[in-house]
Amino acid sequence: MRARPSTIIIMALSQEQSATLPLAVKPTLRARFDEWIEQERVLGYVLLGPALILLLIFVGYPFLFGAYISLTNAGIGRAGQFIGLQNFTDLLDDPIFRQTVANSFLYTIVTTIVKLALGMVMALLLNQTFPLKRFVRAAVLLPWIVPTVLSTLAWLWMFDSTYSVINWLLQNYFHFQGPIWLSDRLNLKLGDISLVKTTWPMISIMIVNIWRGTPFYGISLLAGMQTIPHELYEAAIVDGANSWHRFWRITLPLLRHVISIVLLLSIILTLADFQIVYVLTRGGPANSTHLFATYAFQVAVPSTELGLGAAVSMYMFPILAVVVFFTLLSLRRED
Amino acid sequence: MQASLTQVKPRALASRFIITYIPIALMLAVTLFPFYWMVITSLKTDGELYNLKNNPLVVLQPALIQFQRLLNDTLFPRWITNTLLVSIASTALSLVFSALAGYSLARMRYRGATAIGWAIFITYLVPPTLLFLPLLGVVSALHLQNTLWSLILVYPTFLIPFGTWMLIGYFKSIPRELEESALVDGATRMQAMTRIILPLALPGLLSVGIFSFTLSWNEFIYALVFLSDATIKTIPVGVTSELIRGDSFFWGELMAGALLGSIPVAIIYSFFVEYFVSGLTAGAVKG
Numbered sequence: 001m002r003a004r005p006s007t008i009i010i011m012a013l014s015q016e017q018s019a020t021l022p023l024a025v026k027p028t029l030r031a032r033f034d035e036w037i038e039q040e041r042v043l044g045y046v047l048l049g050p051a052l053i054l055l056l057i058f059v060g061y062p063f064l065f066g067a068y069i070s071l072t073n074a075g076i077g078r079a080g081q082f083i084g085l086q087n088f089t090d091l092l093d094d095p096i097f098r099q100t101v102a103n104s105f106l107y108t109i110v111t112t113i114v115k116l117a118l119g120m121v122m123a124l125l126l127n128q129t130f131p132l133k134r135f136v137r138a139a140v141l142l143p144w145i146v147p148t149v150l151s152t153l154a155w156l157w158m159f160d161s162t163y164s165v166i167n168w169l170l171q172n173y174f175h176f177q178g179p180i181w182l183s184d185r186l187n188l189k190l191g192d193i194s195l196v197k198t199t200w201p202m203i204s205i206m207i208v209n210i211w212r213g214t215p216f217y218g219i220s221l222l223a224g225m226q227t228i229p230h231e232l233y234e235a236a237i238v239d240g241a242n243s244w245h246r247f248w249r250i251t252l253p254l255l256r257h258v259i260s261i262v263l264l265l266s267i268i269l270t271l272a273d274f275q276i277v278y279v280l281t282r283g284g285p286a287n288s289t290h291l292f293a294t295y296a297f298q299v300a301v302p303s304t305e306l307g308l309g310a311a312v313s314m315y316m317f318p319i320l321a322v323v324v325f326f327t328l329l330s331l332r333r334e335d
Numbered sequence: 336m337q338a339s340l341t342q343v344k345p346r347a348l349a350s351r352f353i354i355t356y357i358p359i360a361l362m363l364a365v366t367l368f369p370f371y372w373m374v375i376t377s378l379k380t381d382g383e384l385y386n387l388k389n390n391p392l393v394v395l396q397p398a399l400i401q402f403q404r405l406l407n408d409t410l411f412p413r414w415i416t417n418t419l420l421v422s423i424a425s426t427a428l429s430l431v432f433s434a435l436a437g438y439s440l441a442r443m444r445y446r447g448a449t450a451i452g453w454a455i456f457i458t459y460l461v462p463p464t465l466l467f468l469p470l471l472g473v474v475s476a477l478h479l480q481n482t483l484w485s486l487i488l489v490y491p492t493f494l495i496p497f498g499t500w501m502l503i504g505y506f507k508s509i510p511r512e513l514e515e516s517a518l519v520d521g522a523t524r525m526q527a528m529t530r531i532i533l534p535l536a537l538p539g540l541l542s543v544g545i546f547s548f549t550l551s552w553n554e555f556i557y558a559l560v561f562l563s564d565a566t567i568k569t570i571p572v573g574v575t576s577e578l579i580r581g582d583s584f585f586w587g588e589l590m591a592g593a594l595l596g597s598i599p600v601a602i603i604y605s606f607f608v609e610y611f612v613s614g615l616t617a618g619a620v621k622g
Contacts, residue, residue, distance in 0.1 A: 034523070040443040043524055047439035048451065051432040051495050058470065058492045059458050066469035076471075125359050136359060138608045140366050145604045145611075146597035147553040149571045153593045154369040157376065157586050163384075165372060165391050215366070219612060264460075272462030275555050279575060293464035293556070300468050301560065310468045317465065324460055 070310035076300070080307050087311035097312065100290040103202065107291060108271045111209045115266065116259070118210065119217020124247075126218065127225050137219070144215040152279040155208045156182075159280070183285050201281050201289045208276050213269075217262055224258035225251060257331065264327040268320055292316045373597075376590035377401050384587055401587035402595070410565055411592060414573040418596075421483050421569060422551040425490035429547050430540065432491065433498030438528050440499065441506035442514070452503070459496035466492075467556050474561055485561040486569070490551045497550075498543040501614065505539030506532060542614035545607050549600050570596040 027035070037043055070087055074080030091097040126137055143151060158165050159181035167178030179186070184200040228251065236246050274293035277283060283290035283298055290298070292312060300309020376384065378397045383389060405411050440452045470489060471480075479485040509532055517527045533540070558572045565577050574592040578585065604611055 038524060041445040044439045044443035044445040044448065047435040047443075051436035051455070051499060052451070054432065054488070054491055055455070055458055055495060058473065058489055059461060059466065062466045062469035062473050063461070065472060066466060069469060069472070121358070122362060125355065125362065128355055130355055130359060134608075136363060138605060139363060141604075141608075141612070142370065142601065143366060145549060145600055146370075147555070147571045147600070149555050149575050150593035150596045151369055151373075153575065153589055154373045154376075157584075157590065158369065158372060160586075163387070163391070163586075168391055211365070211369070223612065268460055268462055272464040274464050278555075278559075293462075296464070296468065297556075297560075306468060306472075313465050313468060316462075320460070320462070320465070324457075 066310050067314060069307050070314045072307045073305075074307040076304045076306050083307075087308050088315075090308070091311060091315070096287045096290065097295065099288060100292060100295045100312075101315070103289060104271060104291045106198070106202065107206060107209070107273070108267060111206050111213065111270055112263065112267055114206075114210050115213045115217050116263070118214045119221055119262075122214060122218030123221035123225055126222050137222075141215045141219055143212045144219075148212060148275045149279050151212065152208055152276050155204075155211075156280055159204055182281055199288060201285065205276050205280055205289060208280065209270065209273065212276070213266060216266065220258055220262045221255060224255045228254050260327055260331055264323065267323050271319060271323075272316060370597075373590045373594045376586055377594050379587060381587060401591040405588050405591045405595070409588070409592075410568070410573060410577065411570075411595070413566055414568055414570045415595075417483060417567055418552055418569040418571075421486045421490070422548050424483075424487045425494060425551045426544055426547040428487065429491040429494035429498050430544050433495050433502055433543060434533065434536075434540065436495070437499045437502030438506055438532060441503045442511075442532075455496050455499055458492070459500065463493060463554075463556055467560050470557070471560050480561060481563055481567065483567060486551075486554070486558055489557050489561070490554060494547040494550060498547060501543050502536065502539055505536045509535050538610065538613075541607070542610040545603060545610055546614040548603065549611075552600050 037046065069080070071082055071084060072080035073083050073087075122140065126133070126140070130136075157163070161180050161182070164178065164181060166181070170176045170178045179200045181204045182201050186200055186203065187197050232250050232254075233246055236250060241249065271291075272293055273291055274297065277289055277291050277294045278297070281289045283294045287295075292315060296309045296312035298309075299312055300306050303309075375392065375394055378394045378399075378401070380396065380398045380400055383395055389395065436455070440448060440455075474480050474485045474489070479488065513531055513535070514527045517531055518524070522530075553571065554569075555571045558569045559576070562568050562572065565573070568577065570592070574589065574596060578589050578592055
């Protein structure tokens, strides 16, 4: 059974074909080339070529080159000498780098958990029927659409030490004195034990990351939920399952695949995040909020220690590799 | 069942408010507040902006002075042109390369096809912040530093892997028979691809195109590192580096810039929400 429009296309094609192909007995060079290129093992590579060459020049080579310069003391515009693993061992003794590693893990773990939880709530809310549903669904994705540095600038202004609108709201509606977001320390104590010990700048960058990232979770999980057949829920209702059970026994297990992929992409982008920290704190105050990428930038570009900066970036690689490996493993096990 | 439903109607409505409408309103408020704040700030004069006695949530005397300053006294118009140029060129380049590669991987069998497919997927997972330093070396070795070409050639590194994978999925969903009958009728592979497969994959191409344009428009770290002249910067880099002079933040101007820099992608997005969402979730839902 063929669809009618495609039949017409095919007829048109075959007519044109018979008109242009001369009934030559002896194959010309052109005809031989046409025949050669028509083979899958030739044309396949030819079509792949442009993409592959570009990726080799601008991803494959830089990756190896980056690994190499991390083993040198190169600067910007200055070729370095091979110094082995010295950059990597130097970094282990660098207190700012240690803080950077701790920050990166804290930032990634906390925001990932919160984004997954809030994203699930968002998806469950959007999966119901309510007025203006299409508008709401489009609007909640906005933080993820607009340029991150520009929306983060709005947050920087909202966190301003004098004019913070967040603190104005807290003060006027809740009679609560907000912190100086981008410099205060935080030490929540229960008796003598400190429960949470971090800084408001760290919390600020996490808030912006959660604000920006949750829509991605929400919309992806919603798309996953919409592929779950209704009959499953109907059967569960007949069997007397309440909505709590339906969520844990049907929705969540069937979303496992989507959750794995979303977590994979999100963890990579969060661990390697640059823009939010660069705009909000530049890694400050006193280098206390750096992530891998912002510290690599600071060491390599303003301080021109290219080799050392490349080493900071390279420290991300094994972590990313482990994340990718385990996600792909869990996906493969499911299939 | 019917009777009990009508009986609990007021209560059902109340619980609907509590479990659906109020949380949704709250979610929208938090999501949209920073944008509201951008708009409100950009419409204020400096006198109003920095007066702590005013209610900051409203504009008393709306004015366009911030936009006038931004468009007349800064290089913002140049940055718009630059960003537009880079986004269109890198999107077009990636779209062509991804369509060719995607078709090849979706439809043809040859040695190494599976391995190459996986390699492209892995490059999709390499974050730009892992590569920006060595890429700076590559870009300056090719004498592309401080030119828009550096971005036009480098942005496809994160667009092509995404585009290729998404288009593989689209091409595979098109019945093979359509193409095979064209081949039987004497069409070449390239003809079958350009006249049958690509037109049918138009929604997929549109999705990839819109998504790529947005990613290029929003890109930051490569543009920050590769470009140093104020005249050739893109909007995200120009606004964050040139509009902040020393320690002085001109918030009205900054928010006007942030707003104008966000509006183009927001407009494109609002016209193509469905394509955008299918692009966003293609990887996650289809695997």
